[in-house]
Amino acid sequence: MVGATLGRAIARGLGVPCLGIHHMEGHLLAPLLGEDPPQYPFVALLVSGGHSQLVRVDGLGQYRLLGETLDDAAGEAFDKTAKMLGLPYPGGPHVAKLAEQGNPDRFDFPRPMVKHPGLDFSFSGLKTHTLTTARQCLAETGLTEQDKADIACAFERAVVDTLVIKCRRALKQEGLKTLVIAGGVSANTRLRQALETKLAKDCARVSYPALRLCTDNGAMIAYAGALRMAAGERDGAEFALYPRWPMTELSEPGVAPNRAGEVA
Numbered sequence: 678m679v680g681a682t683l684g685r686a687i688a689r690g691l692g693v694p695c696l697g698i699h700h701m702e703g704h705l706l707a708p709l710l711g712e713d714p715p716q717y718p719f720v721a722l723l724v725s726g727g728h729s730q731l732v733r734v735d736g737l738g739q740y741r742l743l744g745e746t747l748d749d750a751a752g753e754a755f756d757k758t759a760k761m762l763g764l765p766y767p768g769g770p771h772v773a774k775l776a777e778q779g780n781p782d783r784f785d786f787p788r789p790m791v792k793h794p795g796l797d798f799s800f801s802g803l804k805t806h807t808l809t810t811a812r813q814c815l816a817e818t819g820l821t822e823q824d825k826a827d828i829a830c831a832f833e834r835a836v837v838d839t840l841v842i843k844c845r846r847a848l849k850q851e852g853l854k855t856l857v858i859a860g861g862v863s864a865n866t867r868l869r870q871a872l873e874t875k876l877a878k879d880c881a882r883v884s885y886p887a888l889r890l891c892t893d894n895g896a897m898i899a900y901a902g903a904l905r906m907a908a909g910e911r912d913g914a915e916f917a918l919y920p921r922w923p924m925t926e927l928s929e930p931g932v933a934p935n936r937a938g939e940v941a
Contacts, residue, residue, distance in 0.1 A: 681918055696902040696912050701728060701924045703897035704859040705740075707886035710900055715855050715884040720847045722840065725860035726752035726767065729798045729840075730924075731847045734857070737904055738929035743847050744796025751836055752862045754800040758807050758832050762825045772829045773865055779830025780823075784810060786835035791842045796850070798843065800836070807832050837868045841875050854881040864891040905930050 681697075688695035705721050708714065718735040720743070729746035749757070752769060759768025764775065786806055789799045807828060814824040844856055856876060862868065863885045872883045890897055908930035 678918060694906055694911070696905055696910065697918075698898050698901045698905070699922065699924055699927055700893075700898070701730075702927060703901045705732070705734065705857070705924070706737075706901045706904065707859050707890045707897040708857045708884045709904075710886065710890060710896070711884065713884070715857050715882075718851075718853060719855035719857050719884075720844070720851055720853055721857040721859065722844055722847075722863075723860050724751045724840065724858065724862035726750060726756060728752075728860060729800070731796050731843060732924070733847075733851055733853075736929065737908060738927050740925045740927060742923070742925045743851070744798065744843065746798040746800065748799055748801035749804055751798070751800055751840065752860070754804050754832075754836065755862065757804050758829070761808055761811050762820075762829060767861070769862055769865065773833060773867065775826050776829040776833040776867070778823075779826035779828070781830050781834060783827045784831035786810075786831045788835055788839045788842065791839055796843055796847050798839065800839075803832070803835055803839075833865075833867055837865070837871050840868060841871050844872065845875060845879060848876075848879065848881055854879075856881060856883045858883060858885045859891070861892045864888050 685695050701723060704723055704725065717739075718733065721730075721732045721734050723730045723732065727750055729750040729752075731743040731745070733741040733743055735741075752767075755772050756766060756768040759766065759772050762772070762775070764771040787803060789802050790797065810828055810831075811820060811824075814820050814828070818824075844858075848854065848856060856872065858868070858872065869883070869885060876883050885891070886897070910930035
């Protein structure tokens, strides 16, 4: 509420329009800021500290949820794994860096729900498996730096494989050839490489934001606002704030009144 009030006050002082923007829509549209933006329709993988979702995107405000996490999000699992290994927050970049020094053949972590039909995710069991492995190493020889690196490597590979399998399944289900990946976890190098390699085999492409636009940033919110304003959307003097609001409830500009959680 404080942020929205400040945003509206700044807009009023500058004499510029003010639009309410859904935070995850900002992430979703960030790849469109690239030099070779994807074209609608496409499947979007939104992966961050609080979200792991597969969404079909047919246009601005035209979103259909295909699958989501049933418990921990991928980014949240990275953060909790980092904490287990004594790494700083946010955990994703630190786990990925440590994983580069790991032995990929030492541990084989489960790929959760990949044998289940559908497009939902679950990372809670993988997080528990990681904790169990760390405790076993600690009990046997003490948790060495190499142990930590090997665990980080196994964990990262399991998350990446799971996300790639689900993305390929979503594209096949929807009959589409373009995948957009956005959110903090989209900065993960192994994930980008794996998606590019696997989707090339399916004659599909993957698009993602520049690294500076993967984590939360003002540019993605402003861009989403600019697109909606260009499509004719305007907010009145007042609008409601929704700290938790499914992105699939968003509508096309002009179809229904906008509801939002952030201000552009």
